[in-house]
Amino acid sequence: MSAHLIVLANEKGGTGKSTTAVHIGVALALAGRATALIDLDSRQRTSTRYLENRWLHAQRHGLTLPAPDVAVVADGENAVAELALRLEQASGLDFIVIDSPGRDSDLARAAMARADTLVTPINDSFVDFDLIGEVEGENYTVTKPSFYAELVWEARTRRARSEGRPMDWVVLRNRLSALDARNKQRVGAALEALSRRVGFRVMPGLSERVIFREFFPRGLTLLDRAAIAEFSLSHVAARAELRALIAGLNLPGFAELPAS
Structure with missing residues (x-):
């Protein structure tokens, strides 16, 4: 398979996996790259519904809204x-x-x-951090990797031995606070310490913004500038976050998003 595989994975719900997956897929499609999205959550189908809404909105308003092809694979015996x-x-x-x-x-x-690129979105809290690492309760220093970090480590090791190809693991800090709060600093320090031990990269993701939820019924993203009637300063800031996220993934053969 020649396609570069980007997997959004986290065993916790509510971390922004589907929102991030759709925005990555749409960004690549807008850049003219042949892209598909596979939704493995056949019960909620959030990313599938997002892209269905995008297609319907484009049809209703006569718009051209590039998007990845989408398919659902349901969990089960032959999944x-x-x-x-x-x-x-x-x-x-x-x-x-x-x-x-x-x-x-x-x-x-x-x-x-x-995965060629494994993206693990987490909310910026020690509740979500616990998925990948454990910290000491008094000074918040990392004591050891958690079960999920060990799972990824084993998968990367097997892949390197069998295929000779690396896996780029990115931990995405979603819903970052705009304030430089003490919790934000502590989580950041713990992530940097753990990243040196188990080999992932840390990146800022998407902030907690109402506009991401508001766009879902229309299937729009912040990159659909021409389809958004009122483009506010909040939209500009969110768009910059999204562009930085895509650029930071360092995807092969992908320089940058179109300027429009």
């Missing part, structure tokens, strides 16, 4: 085999984005093991 088949048959694509469910499953693990 891992179905995912493998879809990836093997994905000819002519530059990128495939996979949106994993917020729970552990054989299907989610299979997707993670195949």
Whole structure:
């Protein structure tokens, strides 16, 4: 498979996986890259619904809104085999984005093991940090990696041995506070310390903004400048965050988003 595989994975719900997955997929499509999105959460189908809303909004208003092709793979007895088949048959694509469910499953693990770029969004709190590392309660120093970090480490090791290809693991700090609060500093320091031990990169993600929720019914993103009637300063700031996120992923053969 020649397509670069970007997997959004985290066993906690509510961390912004689907929102981030859709925005990455749309950004790549807007840049003219042949992109597909595979939704592994067949129950909620958030990313699928987002892109369906995008198609319907474009049809109603006569707009051209580039988007990745979307498919759903339901968890079940043959799910891992179905995912493998879809990836093997994905000819002519530059990128495939996979949106994993917020729970552990054989299907989610299979997707993670195949990732070229693994993106783990977390909310900026020690509740979410606990997924990847444990901290000492008095001074917040990292004591050891948690179960999920160990799971990723094992998957990366197996991949390197069997395929000789690296996996770029990115931990995305979503819903960052605009204030330089003490909790923000502590979480940041813990992430940097753990990143040196288990080998992931830390990046700022998408802030907590109402506009991301408001755009869902229309399937729009901050990159759809021409389709947004009132473009405010808040939109400008959110758009800059999104562009920085895409650039920071360091995707192969992808320099930058179009300026428009």
